[in-house]
Amino acid sequence: MKRGCIGTLCLLSLWLLTGCVRQETVHSRQIFAMDTIMEFTVWGPGGEAALDKAEEEIHRLDDLLSTGNPDSEVSRLNREGGGTVSEDVGRLISASLDAYHSTGGIFDFTIYPLMELWGFPARNCRVPEEKEIADILPLIDASLVQFSGGVLTLAEDQQMDFGGIAKGYASSRLMEIFQTCGVTAGMVSLGGNVQTFGVKPGGSPWRIGIQDPNAPRGTPLAVFETADRAVVTSGGYERYFEENGRTYSHILSPSTGYPVETDLASATVISADGVLADILSTALYSMGLEAAIPYWRDAGVDFDMVLLTSSGTLYVTEGVGGLQTDSPVTTLYREP
Numbered sequence: 486m487k488r489g490c491i492g493t494l495c496l497l498s499l500w501l502l503t504g505c506v507r508q509e510t511v512h513s514r515q516i517f518a519m520d521t522i523m524e525f526t527v528w529g530p531g532g533e534a535a536l537d538k539a540e541e542e543i544h545r546l547d548d549l550l551s552t553g554n555p556d557s558e559v560s561r562l563n564r565e566g567g568g569t570v571s572e573d574v575g576r577l578i579s580a581s582l583d584a585y586h587s588t589g590g591i592f593d594f595t596i597y598p599l600m601e602l603w604g605f606p607a608r609n610c611r612v613p614e615e616k617e618i619a620d621i622l623p624l625i626d627a628s629l630v631q632f633s634g635g636v637l638t639l640a641e642d643q644q645m646d647f648g649g650i651a652k653g654y655a656s657s658r659l660m661e662i663f664q665t666c667g668v669t670a671g672m673v674s675l676g677g678n679v680q681t682f683g684v685k686p687g688g689s690p691w692r693i694g695i696q697d698p699n700a701p702r703g704t705p706l707a708v709f710e711t712a713d714r715a716v717v718t719s720g721g722y723e724r725y726f727e728e729n730g731r732t733y734s735h736i737l738s739p740s741t742g743y744p745v746e747t748d749l750a751s752a753t754v755i756s757a758d759g760v761l762a763d764i765l766s767t768a769l770y771s772m773g774l775e776a777a778i779p780y781w782r783d784a785g786v787d788f789d790m791v792l793l794t795s796s797g798t799l800y801v802t803e804g805v806g807g808l809q810t811d812s813p814v815t816t817l818y819r820e821p
Contacts, residue, residue, distance in 0.1 A: 521676030531667025653763025720751030
């Protein structure tokens, strides 16, 4: 029997392939926050000031949102069953409620009691008894949450967790900081959530690689081009544990209480909105191929996706540019 949570250093395995660019002042920084290693790279005369402000903002958001910090705003709200919220937390609550409804409950930010039951937050993972899961499941229901006028009310014993949205929100905030600091181009990697600002020095797009789930970390299955976009990948290979010869993913189903069962190995979402990319990467992975494709066609929001099936086929939406891969590819169009 093998227990304990296993995760890659970058939970969402994406990286920057820079190639050759003209010489220009580059500024880089690496920090640890939100339980992961984060990397910032920017070009331009305002680079150092931008990195200082970016680091300050990340730590500020971590202090607000961390469920592992008893003094954070989220911990206080969970402990007290709600209360008046800050502007940032209010935005995340609103986005989470919208995502709950748009995904038919697949994305549910009240999942924290279930995550705790499985031991993922404390990295003391175990398979709960069926009765334990049955007792917890009624709490996992964002429709019970009341939020109005900046005041949150959780149902009794409910607890929220913004782990499925916080890094996307943080990367979007950093893009806003870069815009005000004279940065000409930049990229942030927040534990694998990648977001780019502008185009690379020299004018070419960024090239982003998608991790091959069956290969060592850093091995790309596919590479594509993007600019001014967030790129987020979700998959069961990112964080998991093994018990009695079986592997259990950290992506849990709010409806069953168990790790999601899907025909996808990973789901990558590309969007100008880091929050949307963060939410939908997990939601589409959980939906599976058959539901994810019509969701993309009918969602009414602007995003592209790369879905990798368990059999090794890539389903790529029409807006993904410069794709390079040796895997079989099916291109998806809005009008099938």
